[in-house]
Amino acid sequence: MQSDSSKNTGDYYKHLSLFWTDIMHLMSSKPQALASTGPMRAFTSNSKKVTTELIEINEDLMGFNEYLTEYYRQLSDAWKDAQKKVNLKAPEVPHDVEQIDSFKRIWIDIFDNDFTELFDSKKFGENYGKLVSKELELTKHWNNITNVVLQSVNLPSKEEIDEVYKELHSLKKRIGKLELELKKKEARNNA
Amino acid sequence: MHSESSVDPKIMEEILKFSRNVIDAPKLVSAPDEISLEVTPHDTVLEIDKTRLIHYVPLTEKQHKTPLLISYALINRYHILDLQPEKSWVRNLLSQGFDVYMLDWGTPTSMDKYLDFDDYVNGYLDSAVEHIKDESSVEKISLQGYCTGATIATTYAALHPESVKNYVATAPVIDGWRDTTVISNLAKHMDVDKMVDTIGNMPPEFMYYCFSVLKPFEQGIEKYIRFFKNIDNKKFVDNFLRVEKWLGDTPPIPGELFKQWIKDIYQKNLLVQNKMYVGGERVDLKKIDMPTFTQIAVGDHLVSPECSMPLHYGIGSDDKTLRMYPTGHVGMIASSLSQKKVLPELGTWLSERS
Numbered sequence: 001m002q003s004d005s006s007k008n009t010g011d012y013y014k015h016l017s018l019f020w021t022d023i024m025h026l027m028s029s030k031p032q033a034l035a036s037t038g039p040m041r042a043f044t045s046n047s048k049k050v051t052t053e054l055i056e057i058n059e060d061l062m063g064f065n066e067y068l069t070e071y072y073r074q075l076s077d078a079w080k081d082a083q084k085k086v087n088l089k090a091p092e093v094p095h096d097v098e099q100i101d102s103f104k105r106i107w108i109d110i111f112d113n114d115f116t117e118l119f120d121s122k123k124f125g126e127n128y129g130k131l132v133s134k135e136l137e138l139t140k141h142w143n144n145i146t147n148v149v150l151q152s153v154n155l156p157s158k159e160e161i162d163e164v165y166k167e168l169h170s171l172k173k174r175i176g177k178l179e180l181e182l183k184k185k186e187a188r189n190n191a
Numbered sequence: 192m193h194s195e196s197s198v199d200p201k202i203m204e205e206i207l208k209f210s211r212n213v214i215d216a217p218k219l220v221s222a223p224d225e226i227s228l229e230v231t232p233h234d235t236v237l238e239i240d241k242t243r244l245i246h247y248v249p250l251t252e253k254q255h256k257t258p259l260l261i262s263y264a265l266i267n268r269y270h271i272l273d274l275q276p277e278k279s280w281v282r283n284l285l286s287q288g289f290d291v292y293m294l295d296w297g298t299p300t301s302m303d304k305y306l307d308f309d310d311y312v313n314g315y316l317d318s319a320v321e322h323i324k325d326e327s328s329v330e331k332i333s334l335q336g337y338c339t340g341a342t343i344a345t346t347y348a349a350l351h352p353e354s355v356k357n358y359v360a361t362a363p364v365i366d367g368w369r370d371t372t373v374i375s376n377l378a379k380h381m382d383v384d385k386m387v388d389t390i391g392n393m394p395p396e397f398m399y400y401c402f403s404v405l406k407p408f409e410q411g412i413e414k415y416i417r418f419f420k421n422i423d424n425k426k427f428v429d430n431f432l433r434v435e436k437w438l439g440d441t442p443p444i445p446g447e448l449f450k451q452w453i454k455d456i457y458q459k460n461l462l463v464q465n466k467m468y469v470g471g472e473r474v475d476l477k478k479i480d481m482p483t484f485t486q487i488a489v490g491d492h493l494v495s496p497e498c499s500m501p502l503h504y505g506i507g508s509d510d511k512t513l514r515m516y517p518t519g520h521v522g523m524i525a526s527s528l529s530q531k532k533v534l535p536e537l538g539t540w541l542s543e544r545s
Contacts, residue, residue, distance in 0.1 A: 096199035104413070111408045119373040119404045129380030136382070136389045143389070162304075162391075169305035172240070176314050183321060 010062075014055050021051045046148045053141045060137040067131035074124055082114040212422040220428050223436040228270035231282050233293075237322045241297030244319045245269075246326075250285040255545035257356050258290040258327045260319060262347075264338035265448070266398055267441045269293050271525050272337070274433045278525050280534065287538040289545070290327065294319050294340075298442040304391040306445035308452075309470035312346045320347075320354050331356035331481075333545060337524065338362050338494060342456065345502060346469055349478045357544045358479060359537065361486045362494045362520055363502050367457035370498035372491075373404050378457035387450045392443035402438065405492055434521070463501050477507035482544050485513045486533065488523040512540060 025048050086107050094103040118124050147157040156164075237244035261281075263269035272280040272293070284291050294316065299306065323332050334355050336344025341363030348358045367375060386393070403411065421427045444452075461467035467474045485503045487496045496515065503513040514536060518528050 095202075097201045097205055100202065100205075108408045108413050112406045115404075115407055116373060120371075120376050122376075125376040125380035128377060129382060133382045133385055136385045140389050161301075165302050166305050168302070173310065173314070176239075176310075176318075180314075180318060180321065187325070 010059060014059070017051065017055050021048050046151065049148050050145055053144050057138060057141045060134055060141065064131070064134040064138060067127055067134055070127050071131055074118060074127065078114050078118040079111075082111045085110045085114070209416075209419060212419045216419060216422050219422055220432065223432050223439070226432055226436055228268075228274060228433060228436060230273050230276055230279055231285065236292075236326065237319060239315055239318055241299060241303065242315045242319075243295045243297065244322060245293040245295055247281055247285055247291045247293070249290060250282070251288045254288050254290045255542055257329060257331065257333050257545040258292060258323050259284065259333040259335060259359075259541070259545075260292045260294065260323055262294050262316060262334065262336040262340040262344040263296070264340040265296060265343075265442075265444050265452075266339060267437055269295055271434075271437050271521065274437060274525055275430065278430075278527070278530060280524050280529065283530060283534045284538065287534075287542065289333075289538070289541065292319070292323055296442070299392055299445045300443075301391050304387070304446040307447040308343070308346065308455075310445075311343050311448060312350065313470045316343060316347050317351065317354075320351070324354065329356075330354075333357040333359065333541060335359035335361060336363060338520070339364055339452070341365075342452075342462070345462070345476070345479070346467070346474050348481065348483075349474045349476055350469065350472055352478050352480055355481050357541060358481055358483045359486070359541070360483065360499070360502055362488060362491055362523060363485070363499050364456060364494050365505075366460060366463040366498050366501040368460040369495070369501065370457070371495045372493060372498075374401050374493060375457055375495075375498070377401060377404075378453050381453055383450050383453040383458075387446035391446045393446065393449040394443055395441045398441045399439075434525075463505060465505075476502070476505040479506040480508050482510040483508045483512070484537065484540050485511070486523060486537070487513070487515045488518050488520055489515055490518060490522070491520045493520040510544075 089110070090103050090106050092099075094100045143158055147159070150157055232248040233245045234248070235243045236246045261269070261272065263272065273282065276282055281291055281293065296311075296315070320332055320334070324330065331354055334344050334348060334357070336342070336359070338361070341360045342365065344358070345360060345363055345365065348355045364370070367378070418428070418431050421431075455461040455467045459466075462474060463476070465473065465475045465477065483503075483506055485499065487499045489496060491499075500513070503511060514533075516523055516528065516533055518526060518533075523529055523533055
């Protein structure tokens with residue numbers, strides 16, 4: 001978890017960045033308004049959104065790094081413990097083919113068991129869930145930034161495309177159900 | 192420390208042999224891309240969106256009256272049921288005189304992110320069943336579901352019992368809370384709403400991650416050592432590459448379907464409690480009143496026996512059979528055990544009712 005002081009510092013810098021972005025945005029709005037409706041106009045008027053997203057990416061990146069560090073810590077602890085068990089079970093250095101094969105079997109069995117135990121554990125599941133969630137947050141910010149760029153060149157955003165997909169899905173579903181109903185009705189009539 | 196003279200000279204010999212095998216491998220075996228996974232001749236008899244219904248060419252002069260439709264899993268592709276002639280699930284059933292159909296779910300794209308359980312059960316599967324009924328002039332068909340395909344098939348059997356004469360559930364995913372696998376642990380802690388809202392369909396990469404945490408050292412290291420050690424064994428290598436190619440090809444899962452899947456099966460466990468809704472209708476397992484055959488692998492590390500077994504006890508059928516086999520998830524459908532034990536038992540059960 002983030003400490004209070006680092007959170008305060010983060011909040012301060014976030015505020016500072018947003019303050020100057022807002023002021024710059026206000027100050028430049030008049031010259032911008034003089035410009036035409038070209039892509040740069042659309043991009044600059046949305047630039048505040050890009051800045052906000054970049055600031056939030058930083059925050060989420062901190063959280064992502066925390067969970068990623070915990071993820072690798074769990075893996076490295078499991079490795080350390082498994083290796084200790086292997087050393088206890090097979091203390092001798094293998095020096096013929098049969099011994100190497102037995103050693104390999106012991107090593108794989110212990111490592112697979114210990115790692116499966118880790119992957120099965122609540123602590124791993126929770127941390128992995130949070131790690132993926134943070135990664136998705138980062139993806140979301142990236143999507144939002146991309147949307148600003150797309151809109152500046154008059155291309156549909158992800159949300160707009162999703163809307164079309166949703167509408168298409170709903171239409172196809174209705175047609176499919178109607179066709180099936182009709183087919184069943186025809187079959188009943190022919191019977 | 193051991194002196195140099197105590198080291199077995201065979202070790203050097205083994206290392207040299209192994210290195211030679213690695214160098215010779217490209218000369219001896221095909222690249223996975225060059226291998227075709229479609230073995231048994233078939234025709235595509237119906238296509239809806241990206242799904243297609245496959246009808247296998249019969250291998251016997253006479254067939255049982257009731258056709259069998261296989262609803263394969265949503266993960267990987269149906270080829271595992273027909274990977275090579277001597278271990279083919281499909282070919283075995285054909286040679287026992289069954290008329291076999293397979294539903295290939297295809298490869299969903301971003302456009303398909305809103306497809307849900309309703310589309311799969313009441314849309315694609317129902318259309319396939321209706322088509323087979325028409326083509327075969329029967330009122331009911333036999334239905335088999337494998338893994339996640341069995342969850343879809345179970346839902347179908349509960350919602351459309353009038354169309355299913357016999358139901359075969361092979362390693363079905365039913366009771367998410369009882370599932371003791373690593374997959375269920377990851378699923379229980381997943382923010383699936385955020386995943387679907389952000390990236391749409393469940394990407395194959397996420398599935399590959401899930402595979403990588405299943406016995407990572409046996410599957411990630413030992414398996415490949417064994418492959419190079421056996422590079423001269425044509426039969427072993429051919430089987431290995433086919434399975435590897437199959438493992439490395441999983442399509443995305445439509446976002447809404449995946450969301451309902453994770454929430455209703457793994458997180459809220461609604462199906463086994465008869466509280467799951469599909470297309471506005473409640474799925475009641477008690478409505479599965481047709482003869483039902485449940486196949487479970489004791490060593491299944493993808494769908495644990497505890498997750499599948501509740502189907503046998505939860506359905507309304509009086510004619511129900513539960514069989515457990517000493518093998519794993521894939522071993523149950525594509526191994527010599529499946530050819531010698533699993534399929535003959537299924538064939539006997541099914542032929543008595545077809």
